Amino acid sequence: SQQGEEDPQALSIQEGENATMNCSYKTSINNLQWYRQNSGRGLVHLILIRSNEREKHSGRLRVTLDTSKKSSSLLITASRAADTASYFCATDPSAGGTSYGKLTFGQGTILTVHP
Amino acid sequence: EAGVAQSPRYKIIEKRQSVAFWCNPISGHATLYWYQQILGQGPKLLIQFQNNGVVDDSQLPKDRFSAERLKGVDSTLKIQPAKLEDSAVYLCASSLPVPPYEQYFGPGTRLTVT
Structure with a gap:
């Protein structure tokens, strides 16, 4: 089952603009992770935020x-054409402080950044 | 550091045939995962290993899918017999066996069942 749901399903912007993607989930989590997927580099881990954190930064x-x-x-601030990819949120649904790495991915947001 | 290796990269088979995928995780990563990603969807976890043992296989269709991880390193995922709906990309990932289990993914095997 897909717990996370991303919004929007697709996003098209110009280079230099900011891109915002949202993810909603249903059950308690230990942490939430964001991944990027494109044909060139496959699925790549971007950032992890724990359930007791409210905000986290990594580069842009x-x-x-x-x-x-x-x-x-x-x-994603100051977007670049190279940011064109699908972005997925993934939740580790383990609650009570225990994580087992069992990720549930959402459907993803397709981001297109035009040069 | 070498990444997660998978083979083959592409496979086309007819329904009711069998197929096997191979995965070699990052050295030292005791935890290994197999995911199925259908076109337009996010990856779905099929099975998770910790060393040789299965941690979770609740979403593995056990009537046709099987997986093993001999010696706690390489892993194979098999489908027998394949159905049309098994057409997908099969992703292997590995992680260290400690939280938060940051996963590193291989390039995947794209399976087409005709």
């Missing part, structure tokens, strides 16, 4: 997590 990426709303957002 900013992730927020709202456990009360069971939602997360990924912001």
